[in-house]
Amino acid sequence: MKVSLNWLKDYVDVEMSPDELGHLLTMNGLEVEGIETVGQSLDDIVVAKIRAVKPLPGADNLFICQVDTGRDTVQTVCGAPNVKVGALAPFALPGVKLPDGTVIKEGRIRGEISTGMLLAEDEMGLTDDHTGIMILAHDSTPGTPLFSLLPLSDRVFDVDITPNRPDCACILGIAREIAAATGQIFKRPKIEIVEDGPPIEDLTSVTIIDPEGCPRYAAGMIQRVNLGPSPFWMRYRLYLSGIRSINNLVDVTNYVMMEMGQPLHAFDYNRLKENRIVVRRAQEGEVFTTLDGVTHTLNSENLLICDGERPVALAGIMGGLNSEIFAGTENVFVESAFFDPVTIRRGSKRLGLSTEASYRFERGADIGGAVTALKRAISLISHLAGGSTSTGFIDNYPKTYTPPIIDLRVDRTNLLLGTSLSKSDISGYLKALEMEVQEINEDELKVKPPSFRVDIGREVDLMEEVARLSGYDNIPVTYPFIRPSEKGEIPELLVRDQLRSIMVGLGFTEIITYSFTSPDSADTLGAEEGSPLRSFVKILNPLTVDQSVMRTSLVPGLLATVKTNILHDEKDLKLFEWGKVFTHKEGSDLPLEKNYLAALMTGFYCQKTCNSAERHLDFYDIKGALEALLKDIGLRGSVFQKETGISRYDPGVCASIFFSGSLIGHVGRVSPGVMADYDLADVDTYLFEIDIEALLKNVSGTKEFSSFAKFPAVHRDISIIVKRQLESARIGEIIKQEGGELVESVQIFDVYEGKGIDPTEKAMAFSICYRSKHGTLDGGEINRLHESVIEKIRKETGGRLREG
Numbered sequence: 001m002k003v004s005l006n007w008l009k010d011y012v013d014v015e016m017s018p019d020e021l022g023h024l025l026t027m028n029g030l031e032v033e034g035i036e037t038v039g040q041s042l043d044d045i046v047v048a049k050i051r052a053v054k055p056l057p058g059a060d061n062l063f064i065c066q067v068d069t070g071r072d073t074v075q076t077v078c079g080a081p082n083v084k085v086g087a088l089a090p091f092a093l094p095g096v097k098l099p100d101g102t103v104i105k106e107g108r109i110r111g112e113i114s115t116g117m118l119l120a121e122d123e124m125g126l127t128d129d130h131t132g133i134m135i136l137a138h139d140s141t142p143g144t145p146l147f148s149l150l151p152l153s154d155r156v157f158d159v160d161i162t163p164n165r166p167d168c169a170c171i172l173g174i175a176r177e178i179a180a181a182t183g184q185i186f187k188r189p190k191i192e193i194v195e196d197g198p199p200i201e202d203l204t205s206v207t208i209i210d211p212e213g214c215p216r217y218a219a220g221m222i223q224r225v226n227l228g229p230s231p232f233w234m235r236y237r238l239y240l241s242g243i244r245s246i247n248n249l250v251d252v253t254n255y256v257m258m259e260m261g262q263p264l265h266a267f268d269y270n271r272l273k274e275n276r277i278v279v280r281r282a283q284e285g286e287v288f289t290t291l292d293g294v295t296h297t298l299n300s301e302n303l304l305i306c307d308g309e310r311p312v313a314l315a316g317i318m319g320g321l322n323s324e325i326f327a328g329t330e331n332v333f334v335e336s337a338f339f340d341p342v343t344i345r346r347g348s349k350r351l352g353l354s355t356e357a358s359y360r361f362e363r364g365a366d367i368g369g370a371v372t373a374l375k376r377a378i379s380l381i382s383h384l385a386g387g388s389t390s391t392g393f394i395d396n397y398p399k400t401y402t403p404p405i406i407d408l409r410v411d412r413t414n415l416l417l418g419t420s421l422s423k424s425d426i427s428g429y430l431k432a433l434e435m436e437v438q439e440i441n442e443d444e445l446k447v448k449p450p451s452f453r454v455d456i457g458r459e460v461d462l463m464e465e466v467a468r469l470s471g472y473d474n475i476p477v478t479y480p481f482i483r484p485s486e487k488g489e490i491p492e493l494l495v496r497d498q499l500r501s502i503m504v505g506l507g508f509t510e511i512i513t514y515s516f517t518s519p520d521s522a523d524t525l526g527a528e529e530g531s532p533l534r535s536f537v538k539i540l541n542p543l544t545v546d547q548s549v550m551r552t553s554l555v556p557g558l559l560a561t562v563k564t565n566i567l568h569d570e571k572d573l574k575l576f577e578w579g580k581v582f583t584h585k586e587g588s589d590l591p592l593e594k595n596y597l598a599a600l601m602t603g604f605y606c607q608k609t610c611n612s613a614e615r616h617l618d619f620y621d622i623k624g625a626l627e628a629l630l631k632d633i634g635l636r637g638s639v640f641q642k643e644t645g646i647s648r649y650d651p652g653v654c655a656s657i658f659f660s661g662s663l664i665g666h667v668g669r670v671s672p673g674v675m676a677d678y679d680l681a682d683v684d685t686y687l688f689e690i691d692i693e694a695l696l697k698n699v700s701g702t703k704e705f706s707s708f709a710k711f712p713a714v715h716r717d718i719s720i721i722v723k724r725q726l727e728s729a730r731i732g733e734i735i736k737q738e739g740g741e742l743v744e745s746v747q748i749f750d751v752y753e754g755k756g757i758d759p760t761e762k763a764m765a766f767s768i769c770y771r772s773k774h775g776t777l778d779g780g781e782i783n784r785l786h787e788s789v790i791e792k793i794r795k796e797t798g799g800r801l802r803e804g
Helices: 019-029 171-182 234-242 248-260 341-351 356-363 368-387 410-417 423-432 458-470 493-504 556-567 621-633 671-675 691-694 728-743 779-797
Strands: 002-004 030-038 046-053 063-068 072-076 089-093 107-109 110-114 154-158 207-209 216-223 264-268 277-281 288-289 294-296 303-306 311-314 332-338 394-396 406-409 436-438 445-447 573-583 592-602 602-605 641-644 649-659 664-670 687-693 713-723 743-752 761-770
Touching: 002 234, 019 154, 019 171, 030 664, 046 641, 063 761, 072 110, 110 602, 171 248, 171 423, 171 493, 207 216, 207 394, 216 277, 216 368, 248 264, 248 356, 248 368, 264 311, 264 368, 277 332, 332 368, 341 356, 368 687, 394 728, 406 410, 406 458, 410 423, 423 436, 423 445, 423 458, 493 573, 493 592, 493 621, 493 691, 556 573, 556 592, 592 621, 592 691, 621 649, 621 664, 621 687, 641 728, 664 671, 664 691, 687 691, 713 779, 728 743, 728 761, 728 779, 761 779
Parallel strands: 207 277
Antiparallel strands: 002 154, 030 154, 046 063, 046 089, 063 072, 107 110, 216 332, 216 394, 264 332, 277 303, 288 294, 303 311, 406 445, 436 445, 573 592, 592 687, 641 649, 649 664, 664 687, 713 761, 743 761
């Protein structure tokens, strides 16, 4: 909602800066999203008087005007239709810069000199009116700066009104909040009415057929009004509030709505059949054309305002074409009603028609303020449009609103807020918000909220009001009393955070995919009958067939993400997901839930640069990432064994991961058949999956420090020719067994197959690091140990040293 600071100052004295006021409102629950300065950059615009006007030769709509600027008389050419001798208007001399950036220059139009420019309101950024130049008051003095004549400079607050505070969707509501927060006096608008017309009962009547939809309907009459444009001060305020000016009658209804929060509607009295109003529900299929020219088909959820024969307005939403104010309007019927919020909300949403009026009625207008707003509107219309005001007002109010009476306990309030406020403090805050407060005893108050506070109904609502006015900043910071848990830390959560951090450090990006998947996901992964991947848990009310079962693997979600990224030309991917998989558990209504970590890599390991050639990812990249992950969480010595029986992996590039004899996961290249099912047949993708439950059985809760080596190491290399099917891990085991604690590490650094070696054999080269914790190893001791290791390899594998 747009709120003018100058308008606010009519009803409350503001002694702080706009920024301070914005902070105050925000801390009181009315968030100020922005503050805009308006009416600036007009310092050089002056009042000018038009001394002479004559048509510009050769132009139908241009005039040569002689303009008195207070210093001298200049000639300017103007095309406004309302230029006339004696009129006073804003004038900009050459060199003046307008708010839109336009710089006024002297020029010639059809041979005539044009010095300066007579200005319309929109050219000064004041309103959107461009029907003619802005006409100023006849008693203005030429040469007077415009800003000294009109209060143009203003600040406009953009306030976010929460749905539970419809009372603040108006100037008075926000002014009331400022007054309560600052201790200033809250002023109300003046209402001056001279009832010099016939009794209103002789002119019209109001019948409410649906009192649930319309609990209150008030109306007033003014006859023989003069329809015309509204004065500038009203149009300017409406413009700053985001409302377009129509005419003085309609503008008054909008002005009072923005000022008091009560939507009003003005009907042309002479166009109301039988000159009366009936409030009823629409009939099924009934049609009605609103002011915007749109014809709507209605049903019983829509509430209608009718005359004696037909509908004339959608109650609380929009008026009708058949009763709108027009150029020939003389007699005005003004409506000020309260409509049921639920009824208006349903009707507005069904028709897709949202207005400033429906916005307020949907949230709850002030049922107690309907007549006051009506009188304010009648007062303004009488002042701006003249006319004769009927005697009395119609107030059809079948069931008077009774506000709730709420018991508020002082001790309970302080306990919940963490404050030590006295009873008088609390009572003062509530009275500042126009609530009736009665003291019952030392600890209890009875509070009656005003009718405009539709959000107050419980004791805690009152406590919130006390907290707001006492200041959220003044509530001391305290910490809740929490009983220590009897359970220790959950290892799974600790490992999850640790693994996530490590994966991100390795360059992977975490994704989160749906836990729902398609039953076809098992076929895509090539799962055999009886595989756990086919043990689906069905969803009772699935959104689609593709999300009708719970996932049994994280792999389909990862591969679907790869496909999406590649379709967007993102091909170099390193993704991981931590999540649960769900499998059906026989004899139980609940599934078996297990946490898994899965990660994949695809694309280039490194792109081509001036310093390096491009290289595609391979199995050893994903294996290296997995080894780094396991090492970082304390699992040293994991064993990778070649695996050929897992359908989703390429049998030639796949391994199972063991630690201390327990299977903890798999790693390898995704099967080409699986990739083809995702339309990614030409994309090599490498994947690993880790069973978190199996991992946790081997993860120690603490890390142990290993002291730095005190004695030097001795490095020896060996190259062994063995059968092709022998794995390097087996030779590493033999070396460690034979060398015992003197073998610090074993690294394979070369594998050779080809010329000079039998086709059934291969050569593997290892680097062995020997080190003693107790002293320096001498050459003889190392030689004997190294020969022993070589001999052990020969006996266990049948291998031999590679010569040369």
